[in-house]
Amino acid sequence: xxxxxxxxxxxxxxxxxxxxxxxxxxxxxxxxxxxxxxxxxxxxxxxxxxxxxxxxxxxxxxxxxxxxxxxxxxxxxxxxxxxxxxxxxxxxxxxxxxxxxxxxxxxxxxxxxxxxxxxxxxxxxxxxxxxxxxxxxxxxxxxxxxxxxxxxxxxxxxxxxxxxxxxxxxxxxxxxxxxxxxxxxxxxxxxxxxxxxxxxxxxxxxxxxxxxxxxxxxxxxxxxxxxxxxxxxxxxxxxxxxxxx
Numbered sequence: 338x339x340x341x342x343x344x345x346x347x348x349x350x351x352x353x354x355x356x357x358x359x360x361x362x363x364x365x366x367x368x369x370x371x372x373x374x375x376x377x378x379x380x381x382x383x384x385x386x387x388x389x390x391x392x393x394x395x396x397x398x399x400x401x402x403x404x405x406x407x408x409x410x411x412x413x414x415x416x417x418x419x420x421x422x423x424x425x426x427x428x429x430x431x432x433x434x435x436x437x438x439x440x441x442x443x444x445x446x447x448x449x450x451x452x453x454x455x456x457x458x459x460x461x462x463x464x465x466x467x468x469x470x471x472x473x474x475x476x477x478x479x480x481x482x483x484x485x486x487x488x489x490x491x492x493x494x495x496x497x498x499x500x501x502x503x504x505x506x507x508x509x510x511x512x513x514x515x516x517x518x519x520x521x522x523x524x525x526x527x528x529x530x531x532x533x534x535x536x537x538x539x540x541x542x543x544x545x546x547x548x549x550x551x552x553x554x555x556x557x558x559x560x561x562x563x564x565x566x567x568x569x570x571x572x573x574x575x576x577x578x579x580x581x582x
Contacts, residue, residue, distance in 0.1 A: 347375040374426040424503030430553035431488035442496030470562035481556035537572035
């Protein structure tokens with residue numbers, strides 16, 4: 338039976354095995370059923386960074402002759418680090434151990450893995466919850482909608498082993514720096530302000546953590562597609578002053 342995936346870059350057969358390596362294969366007759374993306378498989382990363390000297394101050398395009406004004410307004414340098422990457426993979430589970438006491442996979446009802454992947458994103462839920470799956474995939478009881486996904490109902494029946502990728506990660510860090518001579522070249526003061534996640538952009542995590550490693554997302558759980566956990570830290574601003582002599 339083919340594994341339903343979405344063109345991953347890193348593959349293995351140990352996606353959700355215990356950290357003590359004691360987890361077994363679904364069936365030794367077809368070990369490829371366990372073959373899928375690695376838990377750290379990030380397919381695309383775009384990162385850009387740089388610094389820019391503002392054109393105000395002595396020796397720059399718009400020179401300031403007044404030393405007091407120059408010490409306040411001139412000589413600033415701004416920097417930025419921008420990163421955007423695709424989300425980490427997660428596996429859909431039936432929530433039922435009906436194949437060799439292992440997960441039986443899921444039944445796809447009129448949809449493909451590619452169709453499901455297009456429904457992954459960030460959607461507003463009720464209360465504090467955020468949805469990482471389109472609300473149309475979630476039924477009124479909080480479980481996966483049977484119109485799209487259902488668990489195998491017969492013991493020993495194999496469904497599809499579906500891997501999807503979570504919402505993308507986007508963050509920007511900014512810095513502002515200035516070096517000012519205090520006693521000619523003998524003593525200099527450097528001021529720096531740094532802003533991590535400057536725009537306070539939240540990145541919500543697909544909840545796959547478990548006591549013994551990565552836990553697949555159960556379609557029969559009443560909180561299917563919901564999360565309250567963010568992987569990114571809130572905006573942090575720090576100021577530093579350094580003296581060099």
